[in-house]
Amino acid sequence: MELTKLKVGESARVSQILTDNDAKTRFAELGLVEGVEVLIVRFAPLGDPLEIKVRDVYLAIRVSDAKKIMVEKA
Amino acid sequence: MNKKIALIGNPNSGKTTLFNVLTGTYQKTGNWSGVTTEKKEGQYLLDKSVTIIDLPGLYSLTARSKDERAVIDFFKSQRPDVIVNVVDGTNLTRNLLLTTYLLELKIPVVIAVNFCDQLKKQGAVLDAEKMENVLSAPIVTISALKKTNVDKLMDIALSLDRVPYFDLKDNKSTRDRYAFLDKSVPLFFYKKNEKGKTFTQKIDDLLLGKKTGLPIFIVVMLMVYFVSIRLGGVFGGMIENAFNSAQSGVMAYFTAKKVPNWITSLSCEAVIGGIGTVLSFLPQILILFALLSILEQSGYCARTSFLLDRIFRSIGLSGKSFIPMMLGCGCTVSGIMATRTIERESERVMTIYLTPFIPCGAKTAVFGWFASLLFNGSAFVATAMYFLGILCVCTFGRILKRLKIFRDKSAPFILEIPTLKIPHVKDVWFVLKDKVKDFLTKAGLIVFVFSVILWALRNLGFSGYTYGDVKKSFLYIFGNKLKYIFYPLGFASWETAVAVLSGIFAKEAVIETLTLLSKTPATLFSSPFSALSFTAFILLSPPCIASISMASSELKSKKLTFYMLIFHLFTAYTVSLAINLLGILINACNRLILPVIIVIIIVVTLVLAIKRLKKCKKDCANCSRGEKCKRTEKHFTT
Numbered sequence: 001m002e003l004t005k006l007k008v009g010e011s012a013r014v015s016q017i018l019t020d021n022d023a024k025t026r027f028a029e030l031g032l033v034e035g036v037e038v039l040i041v042r043f044a045p046l047g048d049p050l051e052i053k054v055r056d057v058y059l060a061i062r063v064s065d066a067k068k069i070m071v072e073k074a
Numbered sequence: 075m076n077k078k079i080a081l082i083g084n085p086n087s088g089k090t091t092l093f094n095v096l097t098g099t100y101q102k103t104g105n106w107s108g109v110t111t112e113k114k115e116g117q118y119l120l121d122k123s124v125t126i127i128d129l130p131g132l133y134s135l136t137a138r139s140k141d142e143r144a145v146i147d148f149f150k151s152q153r154p155d156v157i158v159n160v161v162d163g164t165n166l167t168r169n170l171l172l173t174t175y176l177l178e179l180k181i182p183v184v185i186a187v188n189f190c191d192q193l194k195k196q197g198a199v200l201d202a203e204k205m206e207n208v209l210s211a212p213i214v215t216i217s218a219l220k221k222t223n224v225d226k227l228m229d230i231a232l233s234l235d236r237v238p239y240f241d242l243k244d245n246k247s248t249r250d251r252y253a254f255l256d257k258s259v260p261l262f263f264y265k266k267n268e269k270g271k272t273f274t275q276k277i278d279d280l281l282l283g284k285k286t287g288l289p290i291f292i293v294v295m296l297m298v299y300f301v302s303i304r305l306g307g308v309f310g311g312m313i314e315n316a317f318n319s320a321q322s323g324v325m326a327y328f329t330a331k332k333v334p335n336w337i338t339s340l341s342c343e344a345v346i347g348g349i350g351t352v353l354s355f356l357p358q359i360l361i362l363f364a365l366l367s368i369l370e371q372s373g374y375c376a377r378t379s380f381l382l383d384r385i386f387r388s389i390g391l392s393g394k395s396f397i398p399m400m401l402g403c404g405c406t407v408s409g410i411m412a413t414r415t416i417e418r419e420s421e422r423v424m425t426i427y428l429t430p431f432i433p434c435g436a437k438t439a440v441f442g443w444f445a446s447l448l449f450n451g452s453a454f455v456a457t458a459m460y461f462l463g464i465l466c467v468c469t470f471g472r473i474l475k476r477l478k479i480f481r482d483k484s485a486p487f488i489l490e491i492p493t494l495k496i497p498h499v500k501d502v503w504f505v506l507k508d509k510v511k512d513f514l515t516k517a518g519l520i521v522f523v524f525s526v527i528l529w530a531l532r533n534l535g536f537s538g539y540t541y542g543d544v545k546k547s548f549l550y551i552f553g554n555k556l557k558y559i560f561y562p563l564g565f566a567s568w569e570t571a572v573a574v575l576s577g578i579f580a581k582e583a584v585i586e587t588l589t590l591l592s593k594t595p596a597t598l599f600s601s602p603f604s605a606l607s608f609t610a611f612i613l614l615s616p617p618c619i620a621s622i623s624m625a626s627s628e629l630k631s632k633k634l635t636f637y638m639l640i641f642h643l644f645t646a647y648t649v650s651l652a653i654n655l656l657g658i659l660i661n662a663c664n665r666l667i668l669p670v671i672i673v674i675i676i677v678v679t680l681v682l683a684i685k686r687l688k689k690c691k692k693d694c695a696n697c698s699r700g701e702k703c704k705r706t707e708k709h710f711t712t
Contacts, residue, residue, distance in 0.1 A: 019486065025136060025248060027486070027488065028248035028249060028252070029133035029134045029136070029248060030168065031167065031168040031171075033248065033249050033252050034249065035253075035256075036252075041275070042278075042279075042282060043284075044287070044380055044383065045283070045284050045287040045288050045381060046381075046385070047384065048384050049380060049384075049393070049487065049489070051282070051380065055167050055168050056164065056165045056168075057168055057490065058491040059488055059489065059490055059491065060379075060380045060487075060489040060490075061486065061487065061489075062387075062486070062487045065486045065487070065488075
């Protein structure tokens with residue numbers, strides 16, 4: 001399921017990243033690779049972007065990109 | 075023996091702090107990714123033959139962003155003798171990704187695990203010996219801020235000549251590198267699972283919260299603005315008074331001593347007057363910079379990008395454009411420099427084009443001067459100009475977005491949200507010291523030289539010294555030719571024409587020029603609207619020479635720089651024209667016509683609003699209009 005379907009405070013494991021290759025490399029550099037655990041920290045006051053926690057790092061990504069990140073709940 | 079040591083690491087891992095400790099200099103540090111935007115060199119305090127190089131932070135060596143390319147170019151052109159890889163210990167795995175690339179360069183590497191004091195607090199344990207075995211490079215745990223183990227790090231770095239033996243064989247993709255790290259990091263690093271929310275998270279619940287985030291942001295920005303303008307104004311007034319009394323004192327002294335007329339005029343009007351005017355804005359700019367650097371170092375700056383991304387996206391930018399624009403409130407040059415962290419090239423160019431529309435410290439000073447001159451010192455002018463600047467950013471952002479050169483949608487928006495930190499007084503102080511120095515050289519040198527040249531052009535003509543008869547001077551002759559361009563904008567006098575031109579050197583020079591050229595600058599403007607049209611022109615016309623050269627070096631293209639100048643001239647001219655026309659219209663309208671115009675405007679907006687409402691929603695599947703919709707055909711086919 002899509003990362004955005006998770007509720008705030010829930011975490012899951014990334015199963016697939018469906019963005020183009022450039023974006024995928026960029027995500028990977030920041031630690032967001034397939035198999036890693038992500039936690040939804042919060043959505044911005046205007047609903048977008050959202051803050052996630054990956055490997056002790058807090059990252060903000062846009063909802064449109066988050067929809068391309070597939071996760072599986074443990 | 076001249077050794078070159080390069081500091082490399084992830085953004086915000088503390089390289090610059092370490093650099094400052096090692097070289098004893100003070101470079102700007104901040105708490106967001108991308109403070110260091112170009113390499114800086116310094117000499118090691120304990121051994122001057124050792125050069126230390128601080129490089130911009132990066133995540134890998136794949137040459138994606140401008141910073142990464144800069145670092146790779148650096149490696150190719152001048153190979154450092156030793157790499158000190160600064161690693162953020164609180165976020166080890168992610169930081170070690172870059173390390174795996176560095177270890178393959180066949181250059182000796184020392185790994186400095188930074189923030190060891192924080193690690194201890196968190197109860198984490200790092201086995202340096204095992205880590206050395208895995209990565210085949212020496213490890214030193216340091217705290218750059220508290221200067222722990224820094225000398226030990228340098229001892230090892232200077233005696234090191236062993237090239238690391240590190241080979242991932244065929245598994246060189248980022249994913250493989252992470253797989254390797256995920257497997258090996260637990261071998262030498264143990265960390266307790268954090269229970270509950272961290273301190274940063276608790277504060278962020280407020281700073282970024284659904285209901286509290288935006289109100290806090292607005293309050294913070296208003297406070298920054300009002301404190302710097304109001305408090306700065308008080309101190310500025312004191313400086314101005316001091317210079318005024320100095321001026322009259324010197325004048326009285328010179329007249330009594332029968333010093334030649336032209337010396338009195340040059341030293342009082344040009345030198346004391348010129349420097350005094352500029353210095354009176356120093357407190358305002360200083361307070362603004364202090365507050366901005368506190369926001370930057372606490373980590374709030376990065377958070378504003380998170381809060382505002384949604385808004386900036388609608389004009390083709392992202393939240394990352396906010397930091398350049400906010401720094402642009404202080405100085406356009408630093409604003410343009412901060413665009414380096416924007417990955418998407420089109421967005422970066424657009425931010426460079428639009429940042430000068432945000433009034434910088436110097437422009438704010440001009441508006442403040444105008445307010446006290448023509449509008450009884452009301453805050454209206456400065457506020458109106460801020461809104462005008464923001465309005466122009468939005469409108470022209472939307473227009474630029476549609477142009478072909480600004481359409482590319484590669485890099486995704488990813489922003490690191492740093493841990494909140496309490497800013498160090500020392501860091502804020504050194505930013506300020508830098509700014510004061512900068513400002514004083516500007517005031518002392520540029521404005522001084524400029525004042526003298528201006529004085530000369532005003533008092534000299536084809537017949538030599540004019541004895542105060544301005545109409546014979548070079549400046550009058552030239553300004554009179556130039557003024558016709560500004561006729562449609564409502565400020566066609568030779569003084570204003572020269573003032574606009576002088577703004578190219580530094581925007582402060584506009585005040586300088588007007589006070590020097592006219593005893594009563596207020597009379598140069600026929601109506602409040604012509605004054606507003608003038609301030610708008612100053613706001614939107616091409617920025618000072620320093621900003622233009624910064625922009626051109628950042629754009630790396632003469633064509634794009636040229637377009638930028640044309641774009642700014644065009645914007646300034648049209649907006650000023652519109653303001654002036656509006657003024658003429660309102661003046662021409664007597665009490666009968668004005669309501670008619672208001673009614674027409676209301677009717678037109680209502681009609682437009684209704685039309686918009688009636689328009690078919692893009693989401694045809696859920697549209698209730700169904701077949702009645704005029705666009706049905708189109709939508710069914712696509």
